Amino acid sequence: MTLAPVLDQIDQDLDTATERLFDLLRIPSISTDPAYKEDCDKAADWLVKELSDLGFEASKRPTPGHPMVVAHGEGPDDAPHVLFYGHYDVQPVDPLELWDNPPFEPALEDTPKGKVLRGRGTSDDKGQLMTFVEACRAWLKVHGKLPVKVSFFFEGEEESGSPSLVPFMQENAAELKTDIALICDTGLFGEETPAIVTRLRGLLGEEITIHGPSKDLHSGMYGGISINPTRVLAKIIADLHDETGRIQVPHFYDDVAELPDDIKAQWDALGFDASQFLGEVGLSVPAGEQDRTPLEMIWSRPTCEVNGIEAGYTGDGFKTVLPAQATAKISFRLVSGQDPFAIRENFRTFVESRLPEDCTVTFKPHGASPAGEMVTSNPAFKAAQKALSDEWPRPAAFVGCGGSIPIAGHFKTILDMDAMLIGFGKDDDQLHSPNEKYDLECFHKGIRSWARVLAELA
Numbered sequence: 001m002t003l004a005p006v007l008d009q010i011d012q013d014l015d016t017a018t019e020r021l022f023d024l025l026r027i028p029s030i031s032t033d034p035a036y037k038e039d040c041d042k043a044a045d046w047l048v049k050e051l052s053d054l055g056f057e058a059s060k061r062p063t064p065g066h067p068m069v070v071a072h073g074e075g076p077d078d079a080p081h082v083l084f085y086g087h088y089d090v091q092p093v094d095p096l097e098l099w100d101n102p103p104f105e106p107a108l109e110d111t112p113k114g115k116v117l118r119g120r121g122t123s124d125d126k127g128q129l130m131t132f133v134e135a136c137r138a139w140l141k142v143h144g145k146l147p148v149k150v151s152f153f154f155e156g157e158e159e160s161g162s163p164s165l166v167p168f169m170q171e172n173a174a175e176l177k178t179d180i181a182l183i184c185d186t187g188l189f190g191e192e193t194p195a196i197v198t199r200l201r202g203l204l205g206e207e208i209t210i211h212g213p214s215k216d217l218h219s220g221m222y223g224g225i226s227i228n229p230t231r232v233l234a235k236i237i238a239d240l241h242d243e244t245g246r247i248q249v250p251h252f253y254d255d256v257a258e259l260p261d262d263i264k265a266q267w268d269a270l271g272f273d274a275s276q277f278l279g280e281v282g283l284s285v286p287a288g289e290q291d292r293t294p295l296e297m298i299w300s301r302p303t304c305e306v307n308g309i310e311a312g313y314t315g316d317g318f319k320t321v322l323p324a325q326a327t328a329k330i331s332f333r334l335v336s337g338q339d340p341f342a343i344r345e346n347f348r349t350f351v352e353s354r355l356p357e358d359c360t361v362t363f364k365p366h367g368a369s370p371a372g373e374m375v376t377s378n379p380a381f382k383a384a385q386k387a388l389s390d391e392w393p394r395p396a397a398f399v400g401c402g403g404s405i406p407i408a409g410h411f412k413t414i415l416d417m418d419a420m421l422i423g424f425g426k427d428d429d430q431l432h433s434p435n436e437k438y439d440l441e442c443f444h445k446g447i448r449s450w451a452r453v454l455a456e457l458a
């Protein structure tokens, strides 16, 4: 089976592929917000229908949360069986007023840097997951079959921490286990270097609320005699890092390994331009651990960040008040070796040990997923590297990813299979933000890339 006519088919079909993607993008499948539960279900149905129409044995699988979609195809026995993963859920759209177009009315837009697909989910992750579906479609259209056996696994809870994922994978382990998992939910390195992600950080979320007086107080009547939970919270937050950027939670770095020299050398050779990376978002100076390189800061070192704070009066004007409580949403990006549950316990101890008289704390746990480190000795990595280097202007690079995809680590721990992460997003795609976009060229070359990867894997 030859590749060239498959690539031609992809080129000819780009407009209709875009229309199909727009259909999926019109479904507001926001997984965190219960108001969109039915839409998540609709997105799952849409994928089941799409895959069934292509000849896959596809089904929607219920979970306590949003449904999974699983599908299986036919393929030769002498080639690897791959499981493709993507997520059909998207992030909330607020602040809505910052969108130039409604987030769920996708459009093809001309920009000074080329054509872009605009709308929530274009890059994260509907546009990316469709690159693989469209590559399969082209193979099937041209040759009537795929060069390797392909199964699909789509999730609708990735953006809310994948709460149903682990039990689902455990219960369906035999069905989901294949020779390798392919994940399309990451980006290129820079503008045109295709990237295979070999390490991905984990994520731990924890919400803390400091409680003080039994009710909000007049800050004149009680100010000076009452403890103020906002100040207590601020002090705890300030204590999280020392002046060199090192995290102060006890035992936090105990299981963090140093980056191996060969990987460090490989990363140094990538020529990452930190000033440009920061410049694009109005910054200039790397603000992480002072003794680390910029790429280490975002790829191989763990972090602690405050994602939101709420306390007292935040409306217009001014109100003199001592709030009864103060809340912060805190996240840790974790690296290989760190146990999210041990870190949660140590963090809680860190907070409790800083509470003054009359203050208490309540904790609300959010997602906990370990980091993933990929084993690149699997021959699929060489095959993919070749396929990607053939499609893009530059050879493919092995890179890290600062973001998290909970399933990435679970493939190894639950199903004992390797995962290969290849994606075509760009740094300026505005993931999770207003005006999310995906370059039309990334969509197009992404489809072609997967068509080539399938051929190489065979």
Ligand code: BES
Binding pocket: 124, 125, 158, 159, 160, 161, 162, 185, 186, 187, 203, 367, 401, 402, 403, 404, 405, 406, 431
């Ligand atoms: N696709 C992203 C992960 C990602 C982010 C890849 C940046 C490449 C660059 C994924 O959908 C995501 O947003 N993950 C969340 C985790 C989740 C539990 C909300 C993240 O990293 O914050």
Ligand code: MN
Binding pocket: 087, 124, 125, 158, 185
């Ligand atoms: Mn994603």
Ligand code: MN
Binding pocket: 091, 124, 159, 431, 432
């Ligand atoms: Mn995301």
